[in-house]
Amino acid sequence: MKNLIEQQSKINHLLKRYGVKFGIYKNNTFHEQLFPFDCIPRIITKEDFDYLNKGLIQRVDALNAFLDDIYGEKRIVKDGIIPTEFIYSSSGYLVECEGITPPQHVHSHISGIDLVEGKDGKWYVLEDNLRVPSGASYPMIARDLCRRASPKTFRTNDVEENRDYAKLLKEVMDSVNTGGINAIFTPGRMNAAYFEHSYLAEQTGSKLVSSNDVVVKEDYLYFKNYDGSLEKIGALYRRISDEYLDPMTFLEESLIGIPHLMEIYKKGNIAIINAPGNGVADDKGIYYFVPKMVEYYLHEEPILNNAPTYLPYYEKDKEYVLEHFDDLVIKDVAEAGGYGVFFGNTLSPEQKEAFIEKMLREPRRFIAQEVIDFKDLPIVENGETVERKADLRVFVLSGKETKVWKSGLTRFSRNPDSFIVNSSQGGGFKDTWVLSR
């Protein structure tokens, strides 16, 4: 490990050489910047991983069952497990997806589950990301470079391989493909994760496409070759959000979408990865109900813990939130990317009063959670080792079966006092080791 840390600058040099970047908008102009990498890996013991593995498969299977139910029979609502308004007032619920069954009934093919390890050694799920979770390419390429820079480290540690992510992803695409090539659909170069889109396309042998490269014809999607011939696409891993996907169904002004994609999808002539409409299942308000989904659909005890969560929607929870307001973290379910999150104790009395009034008016819009004392992870900064907050995004892939990638994206906060580890707010990343022994 010491050797690996000594190679930090060499590794960062290699990352630069490989163009490992993400895009960011500053003052309305697009910049690409390196994603800062810290050499000290997060290490997950075999024992911990076995536990997480079981829990994550269970959780994602339940979420997929939920999505299939919501856009179909809605048994979970009829049986009173989830109140109606939590479904229909969610901005992620898309009526346009009603009645659509995706190939193999898989809705969330790539699920990014955000976890934190508490100081008590317990793991907590913070958030499910079932729309277009990003970030897998970074640890994948970082591992490759770390092994090159410090072979010694990997000779002496039993670390599970993580460069098989592309293989797992390809397996998923192949298993739902309705006939034709695999393609990754990018909004374009000016997207924050363009590096990842193009890198995953290369690594999985998929075609990287934008809206101008494809056309819906005779009920199928085709790639337009420059010689005029057409190549059928059977699986489309889209890295573009639902509302821009098909201007004929969703936002009409979307120039980056594929007109009529939804029509051929309804007919079962293409797999869209991940399925549109998944936002209803990773909504911050629905999060509360995920353990209930596990019980309802799988008839199992949930293995993973949610962070203790309260819904002001329920009378009992509302009272708790009002009593313990200063100890809780409050989240606005309508916001994403680390925004709309604040700690109860940071508000002035006036702000608090105004907020509580708002919360009582729109109880469905907010959730409150106990503050989890994260375990800090060491990073190297200016030659010294310091501790920072960090989370972990684990990638769960669902095709014929559900598998957990034996690694993940560990992000840390730049600022010593910050709890927010989102890369759009300036954090860095680490490799995540899963030990094989």
Add this chain to the structure above:
Amino acid sequence: MKTFQLKYTMDFTFSDKINHHYFTLKCLPNTQPRQRVLTNKVRINADYYSLSKDCFSNSMIYGYKEGEHDRLSLYVGSLVEVDWTQYDTDDSLLPVYLKQTKFTQLNEEMQEYLEPFSSYEDPYQKALALSKALYHTMTYQKGSTNIKTDAQTAFTNKKGVCQDYAHILIGLYRQSEIPARYVAGVMCEEKYTHAWVEFYANGRWYGIDPTNDLLVDDNYVIFSRGRDYHDTLVNKGIFYGMNISQTQDIEISMEEILYD
């Protein structure tokens, strides 16, 4: 029960050449509890077209025309049997039909308008009373609104066309917790598409036409329904072209077929 021969022709003319033209058209009646389509004929001058259904079970024609053109023509001929003695009890999307959209959202004046009706206990009676009241409050005036006008604006001006009557009434229904949907179609012997409302009470859907103060009967053929006008848009198109304006000429004929 009545049987109609419905002919719908639509000609789009563009001010200049366009290409890569994708279109979606919702003007194809389909079979449902209260209407049965015996035959449907479609003619359209595009590279290809195909049929699909949207999430509200509306039939739609979608297709593509790649090369340069300045015209798209459509003809739909349908033989439709209508029978309003049948019940439509579909309750699958009731929560969706309870949620206001930006077209149906109420303003304060509309809230106040609702107040005298709070004494109604039976949603069916309340729905009928609201429709009748609205008919007398509003004045039908062609050209007083456009396709972007919402319920609030039309209600403030007390003027509008069938689309506005429908949006306002749907807004009032939803506010009263009565699920309501927007319906687009054709009325017997009318030369234009019409819009009306369906509301859900007593476990089934009722059709009501606030513009004419009528209950919907065998003289109405349905093209499509949805949360508001936007879901029933007859024509949606995307194409390449610079500063294009388009005109559409629509001709409708709906005649009853009388069997001896």
Add this chain to the structure above:
Amino acid sequence: MGIISLERVDNLIWLGRYSERVYLTIKEFFRCYDEMLDHPTMYQEYCQNLQIPMIYESPTDFVQRYVRDEDITDSIIANLYRAYDNCIVLRNEIGTETMTYLELALDDLKSIHEFDSFLLDLQLVVDHILAFWASLSENVLDYDVRDIIKLGQRQERMDMYLRLRKEKKDIKKAYDSLHHRLNKTILPYDLLKMEQLKTGVEETIIDYPACIECVEGLL
């Protein structure tokens, strides 16, 4: 054979053109820089030859800004950025491994901040461009991709040679290799312009502007 979209074909051509342009201009710049040691105003002629705006105030100003100022359209770095922008969207076609060499070339150029003895640093840019091309030939298996990039390179070379009023035998060679590349791809090109170019370069007194116009309008 892989499949390539029209847009990517365009990127391949321009990647070929801009990488060649950077390579040739740096080589030309080396010559110019050497002559400037004895004739400091030589750079004015250089600009004239390349038909780029003479906006520089002094030899030092020329050296610094022509090499390194991103905001000058015809600077070496601006051209390298254009090559890079075309390259970055071609990961699918040319692969990460090959792309790293252009990434390195750009980093080399960006890290030049001192202009007293920077020719060796500039040489690194040339080295990495050459490595980039070598990697293309070694690692890119798709002949279409290679042929299209090389077509861009040859088109640019023809163009530059004409602008630089190179010797006739060099110009004829450039023509032959352009002709060869054109026939290896299935891309449509202006047959008439190619015909005019052929006779044009054969003339005793070459009408350079007319020939350049033919090259520019070829694809």
